[in-house]
Amino acid sequence: MRVTVNHSIELEDVPKYVVDVIDKINFDDIDECLRGVSKNLSSEHDLNAIMFYVSGLMKAKKRLADIEAMTNDCASILSGYVKVKNEMLAEQAKGLLSKVEESVKVGDNSSEKEE
Numbered sequence: 001m002r003v004t005v006n007h008s009i010e011l012e013d014v015p016k017y018v019v020d021v022i023d024k025i026n027f028d029d030i031d032e033c034l035r036g037v038s039k040n041l042s043s044e045h046d047l048n049a050i051m052f053y054v055s056g057l058m059k060a061k062k063r064l065a066d067i068e069a070m071t072n073d074c075a076s077i078l079s080g081y082v083k084v085k086n087e088m089l090a091e092q093a094k095g096l097l098s099k100v101e102e103s104v105k106v107g108d109n110s111s112e113k114e115e
Contacts (some may be wrong), residue, residue: 002069011081011084011085014077014078014081015078015081017077018078021070021074022070022071022074024070025067025071027067029059029063030064033057033060034056034057034060036056037053037056037057041053
């Protein structure tokens with residue numbers, strides 16, 4: 001069963017956090033299961049042995065589902081990160097625009113006085 005665990009990290013640590021999660025993904029066990037099935041199944045006629053391969057396929061399927069959940073989490077985290085960074089950039093742009101507009105107004109006022 002999967003549960004949601006919330007914890008906070010610094011915004012600048014988000015990309016590294018996602019990399020750490022991705023680095024923990026291990027495909028070796030999936031590869032081992034699938035290679036075992038493909039290598040042996042074509043020559044296997046014993047039903048018990050075939051059921052063993054079914055079990056291996058189910059394990060691989062579960063691992064793939066776990067990996068899908070991890071990659072979905074990473075995609076969601078990175079989407080939120082991009083959203084926050086874009087909002088921060090928009091706020092910075094608004095602040096810069098306000099400063100530029102203010103300096104233009106000041107410049108207009110000083111040229112009017114000279115006339």
